Amino acid sequence: MSELKLRVRANEALTPNIRTLELEAADGSALPGFSAGAHIRVVLPDGSDRHYSLVNAETDPGATDAPDHYRLGVRLEEDSKGGSRFMHGLKAGDIIETSAPRNDFALVDAQAPVLLIAGGIGVTPLISMAAERKAKDRPFSFHYAGRSRTLLAFVDALEAIETTALTIHCDDEPETCIDLKALIGKAPAEGHIYVCGPRGMIEAVREIAHARGIAKDHVHFELFEAHEAEAGDKSFEVEISSTGQVFTIPPGKSIIEVLEEEGVDLIYDCQRGDCGICQTSVLSGIPDHRDVILTDDERATNDVMQICVSRAKSDRLVLDL
Template structure:
């Protein structure tokens, strides 16, 4: 049985458009009281309504630019930023188009799957697009502690990048901005990595292409896993060649067809099953499921290369079948 997190009913105290794609929301309790605390990197999940009338949850990082410890230990509001995804399932459109100041929204209390580690060495932050949100809180925390921190922030254009003035005020020369349209091309990940001292940790949040490139290049340079921390800021998308396949649950004998545009996890939930899960992006490992038969198309960021090669476990929120059938030991 999946544990149910505590939920809160909060009021939208402020809804503000930062640019045509990004909107910020300030959420408070009805009585203005203290909310559960959080640490840099934490997120809340917000209940949204999709175009078909069904409800779902969306994950948004908590943003803090205050050096005052009370701002996160005993906050009176939560601040999030939402990027409108025109091609998404509708969660961000709900937030942008239907949620207004004064409305009430259901959230799950803060959770942190992307913690800021303590210890010697500097901290380097790499943000891609809206992935800046958890890293802004990390930069604020490091500054408040008087510890070294640098941020690289990449986006398509400066006009569509969020919180640039706040980050410039916070970090000064320790902020490096990269706008593709100004630089004539994408951010140079290799050059950034070559400039990071051996003792520093790297925190990355952004789209899948950025994360895949960082992981490939740090591995090629022999970086240990504990030096690279990441959070993916996009949900899984249908890839070329994705096809429908059958999933059999060995313990019950149930069989379901997983469509090309649906995950195994969502298919099981739709059919009344109750699998364990959390992030739905292949990062946390909660939905790891034993596989008895079938070839797995691994797409997660949890399993090691050896575990993937052994082919007896998969993350059902994101990985798929290479063939026509999988038998899961559930």
């Protein structure tokens, strides 16, 4: 996966638990270009990787074609398994290995207004989107929510892009608390909505937009957090319809993890339940849906599931694999 060697140019604290890192090519060359919403995957010391959105906020057309640096925003997670703690500990001059930029959360180049909704560190992929909309003189509004103003990073970067498009919402300021139903209710039906933040925020936006009749392909989201095991999870069986093979999925392991260990060839990406690439038809059984892709109506049919995070309510699932 490693394609680039990058040198840390700066590592600066923005809030008590969020730092911004600037990375440049170790050999001093220009970096691969990227589009708004893109991320890079950073290789950790144990060989695993984590993905971080590019927060470059230049509003000059072409500024992201061959940038001289990448900017990231990293929140230190209390239960970090190494990713955010490693990133927070980097110093100027350190060399890391990363992938080239990749975009699973691309911004549609539409004339219609775009509504950007961020919750906490979910602001990071939306900053470059705001910069691109400004650069192209396309209409957008940006709503940024968090627990307190002191915990919100990159507000200065957003204000530099377009102050009049930005609204800050804070839980400890009741008069500013975000009202998603009212916000989406005012959004033009032909526009696009981009949301990144906690799972609950994404699910709420998805359902409100669905109830309002906004087309599903006009609601875009990215989820940073992986779905954790839940209390009461139990083993269940998965049957592969094409071969009749049956596998047991224990608590703490996903369907993808078990099937891959047994040599089943699968197509997937995010493993967080937000990209839809692993969506699989369910021929029998009742899934326990834990993704943010499907609407409540779609979940109720139990016809498909995201096998990276979802489990089973029935003892066995028969999947169209």
